[in-house]
Amino acid sequence: MAEKGLLKRLLKWMAIFFILISTGVLISSYVLYTHLIADLPDINSLRNVKYQIPLSVYSRDNLLIAQFGEKKRIPVAIEDVPHQLVQAFLAAEDGRFFEHPGVNYKGLLRAGVQLAVSGKKKQGGSTITMQVARNFLLTNEKTYTRKIKEIILALRIEAEYSKDKILELYFNQIYMGHRAYGIAAAAQTYYGKSLHDLTLAECAMIAGLPKAPSAYNPITNETRAIQRRNYVLHRMLELNYIKKDDYDAALKQSSTAKLHYQLPEFSAPYAAEMARQTLYDQYGEQVYTSGFKVYTTISRVLQTAADQALRNTLHAYDERHGYRSSADSNSGQATEFMAIPIIGDTLPAYVLSLTDSSATARLQNKAVIKIPWENIKWNGKSVDKIMKIGSVIRVRQLKNKTWALTQVPEAEGAFVSLNPANGAILALTGGFDFLRNKYNRATQAKRQPGSGFKPIIYTTALEEGYTAASVINDAPLIIDDASQQENEWRPENYNRKFLGPTSLRSALTHSRNIISIRLLKEIGVDKAISTGLRFGFTQEQLPKSLSLALGSGYASPLQMARVYATFANGGFLVNPYFIERIESSEGNLIYQAKPRLACRLCDSSKEAMNRYAPRIISPAINFLMNSLLRDVVQHGTATAAQVLNRQDIAGKTGTTNDQRDAWFNGYTPSIVATAWVGFDNFAPLGVLETGGKAALPMWIEFMQTALKNIPEAPFEMPGGIVKAFINPQTGLLAPAESKAGMWEFFQAEHVPTRFSSPFDESTVDEDEVTAKPVEALF
Secondary structure, eight states: OHHHHHHHHHHHHHHHHHHHHHHHHHHHHHHHHHHHHHHOOOGGGGGGOOOOBOEEEEOTTSOEEEEEOSOEEOOOOGGGSOHHHHHHHHHHHOTTTTTSSSOOHHHHHHHHHHHHHHSSOOSOOOOHHHHHHHHHHSOOOOOHHHHHHHHHHHHHHHHHSOHHHHHHHHHHHOBOSTTEESHHHHHHHHHSOOGGGOOHHHHHHHHTSTTOTTTTOTTTOHHHHHHHHHHHHHHHHHTTSSOHHHHHHHHHOOOOOOOOOOOOSSOOHHHHHHHHHHHHHHHGGGGGTBOOEEEESOOHHHHHHHHHHHHHHHHHHHHHSOOOOOTTTTOOSHHHHHHSOOBTTBEEEEEEEEOSSEEEEEETTSOEEEEEGGGSEETTEEOGGGOOTTOEEEEEEOTTSOEEEEOOOSSEEEEEEEOTTTOBEEEEEOSSOTTTOOOOHHHHOOBOOGGGGHHHHHHHHHHTTOOTTOEEEEOOOOEEOTTSTTSEEOOOOTTSOOOEEEEHHHHHHTTOHHHHHHHHHHHOHHHHHHHHHHTTOOGGGSOSSGGGGGTOSOBOHHHHHHHHHHHHHTSBOOOOBOEEEEEOTTSOEEEEOOOOBOOTTSOOSHHHHTTBOOBOSOHHHHHHHHHHHHHHHHHSTTGGGGGGOOSSOEEEEEEOGGGOEEEEEEEETTEEEEEEEEOTTOOOOOTTOOIIIIIHHHHHHHHHHHTTTOOOOOOOOOTTEEEEEEETTTTEEOOTTOSSOEEEEEEGGGOOOSBOOHHHHHTOOHHHHTOOOOOOOO
């Protein structure tokens, strides 16, 4: 009996102990639970998830130019995910997804048993819902506390959201390797396909990635990736998602995965960088993850033409000045050869053989090419001495698809084109190769504009009452200048000749420097600077000296294009812009450009003026300047542009002292463009390398594309302009029968009222009137 009493007491105390322990566990669990509950993130944040999506920059044609951001992601709605791909993920990650409440208790129990048996934590037991909780709301630390939080959150998520919503969150967030996040980015990265184009085997391969994106990656470890794929296929068969025949066929399929980076649809790196910098300045680091879509004003056709024109022009300049020893010539070993970068349109090539008619070489992609001997001669001289078997050279493909010996030009260039009606930048390139040098010469360069600035002087003169027929003496000039060693400046014309009395029309047509200086002296530097400020220059850019007549200030190619847009559009100062609109990742409009338009016939009310660009020169002055600048092309320093066979082209060449800068600023009423060539270190381009020779070919090549299918614009005379028959030697009226006379345009109030004397008429030198044009130094 005593033993029975003892046993009862023992059982009683054991029961009490168990109750106390259970109560303690329950209390501790409750305390832990309430603590965890208080510390849990809000699942309502899943309603408006902001995925980290890179910044995308597009052309006005909606073509991708560039992407900026580490994470590649293409968000997709659940209804756009193929059913077979959904099944593949369910088979791989969570076969009971549509049955469980967010937690697979069997899976958790199985994982617990494995832990008890092995003493080690192993991956397992996590449902898709638990992964959503972890990826969106928790960290990836492997602790029991995090696992408990994950379970609680999963149950809450299932109670609040539909299964489809949970899958959509999962499919867009999961990491898939190689910087790809989400299934759409994975399909693009590994197969270059949209989701609906994936095969069964490819669906299974992608579905196998989340378990271990690095270990089961078909690029990094194809063998393990195929094993994982086959496991997913087997699970799909077990779950009756696929038929046996489909399973067998998919098993036999070899891996087709390879990296497919989303490449730009055409190249416009300088414009893309301008867009990136603009958005970064406004939004900071979030610009790389917010999924902004930036639509620029850049045209694919015009941008491609600008890039090619710039490179061809720099190659032509290079070939005029001789072949340099190749910096790559000592990289003959295979490993070194493959490491040589492609620069611009120049490709490394390894010389295999030489014959009397051609050289044979191999490119880095193993292609074998032939270089005809005529494409190896530079400046009329053969450079065969540098061509040896085993040499590494650079080659480029010409328009006729033949290959030519080349080198990376040392001179640089820039090109920019605008729509003069609103300032939209249609094409912009800041150098030979953006990857070699990101310096954007089109927007950042501070170069002397040379005689490209002369139209500002002539505009001022016309506003002060001068006419295109006004005569100024082209004669030697000595100017006191304390900045000169001998305290005097003796400017010269390019050909170092003086033509005597010359009309303003002839002077600008042939870019006579002395006349520009005399004209500036007469009208006053302050008035010319005032005009320059109206055209958008700053005080800092305009030296307060007579050297201003020769363009001794500074400007960027973009700024010069803006100046000439004023002449092209009827006299309005437009603001250049390159971002047309910005959209959010959801397609909502964030920004829309509202450029001020050049509009000759628009409403002039105060309210309307806010929509239109300001008029800075009158219609009459604009007409006269157009007439003068068209003569530059028809009879002056830019006659090479006549190859375009148009009468509505106008512009001005420019070359600075010692040929350090070569320019052509030109336009039609529908498009304006500026071309510049020079060295970054301001070294001289060389004798005879003037704007008409070094820069104008770039402009012409671009315009051959830009002006296709664009009809010529009529040269319409505005009110207040009249024509008069004059003697060009005097600017006075000439008799109708005069053989030396010419028609000239005048503002009505400045038409000459008296005739040249017979003496004036007899002194006209007809050879001088029809003299061939010369290029100006400035």
